[in-house]
Amino acid sequence: MGENKSVKSDIQIAQESKLKHIKEVAESIGLTEDDIEYYGKYKAKITYEKIHSLKENRDGRLILVTSINPTAAGEGKSTVTVGLGDAMHQLGKKVVIALREPSLGPTMGMKGGATGGGYAQVLPMEDINLHFTGDLHAITAANNALAALMDNHIHQGNQLQIDQRRIVWKRALDINDRALRQIVIGLGGPSQGVPREDGFDITVASEIMAVLCLSTSLEDLKKRLAKMVVGYNTSKQPVTVGDLGVEGALSLLLKDALKPNLVQTIEHTPALVHGGPFANIAHGCNSIMATKSALKLADYVVTEAGFGADLGAEKFLNIKARAANIKPDAVVVVATIRALKMHGGMLKSDLQHENVLALEKGLENLQKHIETIYNFGLPVVVAINRFITDTDAEINTLTNWCTEQKVPVALTEVWEKGGKGGLQLAELVIEQIESNKQTFEYLYDLNLPIEEKIKKIVQKVYGGSDVEFSTKAMKQLKEFQEFGWGQLPVCMAKTQYSLSDEPTKLGRPKNFTIHVRELVPKLGAGFIVALTGDVMTMPGLPKKPVAYQMNIDEKGRAIGLF
């Protein structure tokens, strides 16, 4: 994010930080040694017994951090989330941060890590960015166990008469691997299974990830798993995990993964890092188990939803908030001068030069997201994530614009200064919570038909004019209605770079149409996925993956994570 501000890399800063034993961090929010299970000295899971015992506690206030549409310049949303938590901690507030856990795919591909940056990081960053406590691996295992059990069912006589041309359950790996997007399996003759088309999604796009994140208990998890649709039988009726009878096995594989993970920031602020669906191809929020536990443990909870407010925040508010029965008290929209200038038409290579005109033009992207949050009835604070290349003229332009719009705005320097760089933001957020009662309401009623829900999101959140459904999607709308799935919310899968479904349309495109090419039923998660544009549920690796820089030093410490 603010790489230019310091010669030190994120991993250097992280490795130079002195961590507290996680026992101490737990104690700071009233958790005893019996309430947690250690994973090394600096990571722990909270036990179900403890979570259950918290039920009667009063909920703290919930702050949702979102952002403008991200660009190649980076907006630093996780960094601001961590820094805001640290700032509240410095102000003496009882605060818990609730984040998603990173996926290995982008860590080894383009991204290098997803634990904040600079002096606003959650630690131990290497562990969290690699295998952490194994949650994603457990999801991968459960996802692929289900696939194997289904293919075995077909191979062993196919009592449920699953139509192998109509299977919707895909395999998954926590990796960027384009070669696995479209494959043919079961080749080699009768003893090698039944040949069919198949494909792998990245684990974070697996329905099991969504189920894990949206479950409110182990019991709820098992029920949701049983509802997942794996495909259709030869009579074109849906076949579920419950029909296969393997929800017990999947629950068993996930019994520890459902427990929230406790870690700390560089400043020892407690953070629950749990669940990691992407916001472009999944619902993009950390787990309900973690968010609700955090609300019971703290007076203030700072959480993040992935990518821009058009993706993560929309899904947080329409899907997660509904499933969890929670409401944010304030929303922070993160913006950077650099990213706004790109939205205003500048090339990434020119961003170090001052350009107030481009900035002014790019503000329309920020404006749309602020409008969206106001549409939900929630107070907004804009956080400017400062970079060293930002000029005073640029900062003033953005600040003045916010003031004109009557939107509270704060300059943050958490990358460089940790919580200290976010004090102004923290004070402003607390002030907003105290003075502006939220009047939150969902964007759409669940009783609306699926196509109407999608249209509402497109018009109210993306600012588009219309939705076009492919022939396949049209047919599915009808079928899903018949199957009784019409009352589910919609999880949009869309590019994160644009409000539209075309990644190159930056700024605030208008009068555009969103193209829904396919719908995917996710009955366990409790939503219908709408795949728009060319969005892929399995990313590819770039020409020079970060993996080439990843290494260990002679002491076994990580190198090459950012």
Added chain:
Amino acid sequence: MGENKSVKSDIQIAQESKLKHIKEVAESIGLTEDDIEYYGKYKAKITYEKIHSLKENRDGRLILVTSINPTAAGEGKSTVTVGLGDAMHQLGKKVVIALREPSLGPTMGMKGGATGGGYAQVLPMEDINLHFTGDLHAITAANNALAALMDNHIHQGNQLQIDQRRIVWKRALDINDRALRQIVIGLGGPSQGVPREDGFDITVASEIMAVLCLSTSLEDLKKRLAKMVVGYNTSKQPVTVGDLGVEGALSLLLKDALKPNLVQTIEHTPALVHGGPFANIAHGCNSIMATKSALKLADYVVTEAGFGADLGAEKFLNIKARAANIKPDAVVVVATIRALKMHGGMLKSDLQHENVLALEKGLENLQKHIETIYNFGLPVVVAINRFITDTDAEINTLTNWCTEQKVPVALTEVWEKGGKGGLQLAELVIEQIESNKQTFEYLYDLNLPIEEKIKKIVQKVYGGSDVEFSTKAMKQLKEFQEFGWGQLPVCMAKTQYSLSDEPTKLGRPKNFTIHVRELVPKLGAGFIVALTGDVMTMPGLPKKPVAYQMNIDEKGRAIGLF
């Protein structure tokens, strides 16, 4: 194993057991809290610092547990290994057990678990049988990251000119999934990668599992990873992980997986459970890191090699012992009356009936394995793993036969009685170690050509007469010699059920030929795999997988593991 002896299942016994905090178990072998990293209260990894500091300690004595060829009746080798460790513990010896970690594939398929049985189990059995400390998941991740990076290299211009028809690196999952044995990937046009034939192995068959088990340090691990062959270029020269430049990333993914895992038995005997290659398709022994650490921490180490002495023990002695520079002091060969009767021609359904004649006939299988161990210059003790259906006449027949053959023999009842049921065995083993100095030597010299090494194994260990190489294998023998790989040991992939490569030939088949259909170079592991008969490197699920019985109860405890 001894399921008939008690109405309680293994998991019931396990869940009723009172575990000590792993800190106490660690203390019992001189490990402080600083020397270990917790994974919950009952699992820990030993730090590299501690392992390094043990270097100057004197080695304890090493006892290798092997068995006759397993049958559907079960031989209970892990159970005896654990029980023998517990018995030595009861005798006041400083003992550490060193076992392999189970694979989820068979746990969900036929087997249900692999942590011993009855009152001779390692705990917590649910965790060890499921995700444990994530070692197998880390190996899966590294295996598939390599595959994705290689396919990405080809897609992005293929600078190394990898011939996609000659790729030997396969993807891997820790699952039984026959439909993934033969697949076609990269379909769907130019943006989805380059189409080619591919397949998945089970993770325990991955070369990375072998590398992890045979590495003596993190540095050695990285060197071995770099040597792994992924395929051949268009000039038919081998392409390695080092050529791709990703051994650093793979090492980083494996940096925690290489640390041995400490757990305890029901009787609190310390056990290192680490690394889990199958013995039929891989080298079948736990990790060198664990075995060597155990030897430094204890006076007696009890370890196990997979399946019969023809597979696990042969590879322990020719591959692992060579790589680790260790020698067993005694070998225990486990036999059951039931399995010997099957080797003598009885059907599984008749085994509850006494049949001394069948037993006498089946003894030839035991005899061959005893001869094999003597051929290596090692003392043998036969352990009879007693079942409730065994009659006195049968036990006497086996005991008398051993006495006639001058082979020490002990009756063990560790399934029912824990360590107490193995005291006689423990005393006999200690006596053998004290009185019979081993005169261990490898079966073959590394300078012999590959085909000669295979012939030696076939003739001396399997008792076969000849080896037949397929046309492909013949060509490979020549190529491998040219590439300078001729001096590597051989890792045989063969059915576990028979001394021959035909699973149905029980007892002691003679004058048979072993058919080598293909050779696979595993330069990181440091051996050449010889695939014989129809042996599969990806198992399938049975008609009624154990997964259907797996579940969680209302408190989140495991159900349906055996």
